[in-house]
Amino acid sequence: MVAIAADDDRQYSSVQIGDHARYTRVAMWLHWAIAAFILYNLISGLLIWDVAKDFFKTHRAFYGFGITTHLSAGMTVLALSVVRIVWRLAHEPPAYSAGMKPVERHASHIVHFLLYTAMVVMPLLGWAILSAHPPAGSPGSKVAKLPMAASPMARPAGGAGGAPGGPGGPPARMGPPGIWWIVPLPMITPITNIGFEPGGVKPQHELHEQFAEWHKIGGYLMIVLLLAHIAGALKHQIIDKEPQFQRMGAGRRRPLV
Secondary structure, three states: OOEOOOOOOOOOOEEEEOOEEEOOHHHHHHHHHHHHHHHHHHHHHHHHHHHOHHHHHHOHHHHHHHHHHHHHHHHHHHHHHHHHHHHHHHOOOOOOOOOOOHHHHHHHHHHHHHHHHHHHHHHHHHHHHHHOOOOOOOHHHHHOOOOOOOOOOOOOOOOOOOOOOOOOOOOOOOOOOOEOOOEOOOOOHHHHHHHOOHHHHHHHHHHHHHHHHHHHHHHHHHHHHHHHHHHHHHHHHHHOOOOHHHHOOOOOOOOOO
């Protein structure tokens, strides 16, 4: 494996920090970008659907902004996680320090595997929640009660005969504004089509609630996993005196030996 030269700081697969290796720059950027988006989603999720849910219920503009950015961050995490997994398979990560106990190595493997799993499953669950609404204009959407009548990421579409959704106007047509208001997000068709007919609205609503419950539980499990991940890094950095943070680009590099 090629190493980075000390004089020109060129990128290769790893940089030696004392007896420890440093992750590639691509791995570092992916790590911190995913971490930032996950942190945002954990905070926004707690605010929108728990701590400040009454505020967001009465202030639809904030709710729309919050859920759009929440979804966008989640789908970004999904995309970056796929890239990170591919990068991880193609580039061997730095070896653990020789002083790390076998039980710590096993625990690290388990936590990392669960984190990778959550980074893929959680966005997919969020996507499934948004998809679990009757298709716009379908017979099911006409009998479904709000908020199940349309996706919560709805935005009105104009029409003749009055304001959409208002007196004398056509029903409000709802469609996702897109990921970061740029990339259209299609619904997951098999899930959406469950509510196409009136008879499928109730089963679809039950599925929606199951997805939402799994998503909520997954959010709390993600918090536990992140705390375990951070606690392990702090333990190695502070107690074991190992350059754990420097391996992922945080802090000052130690000189090459």
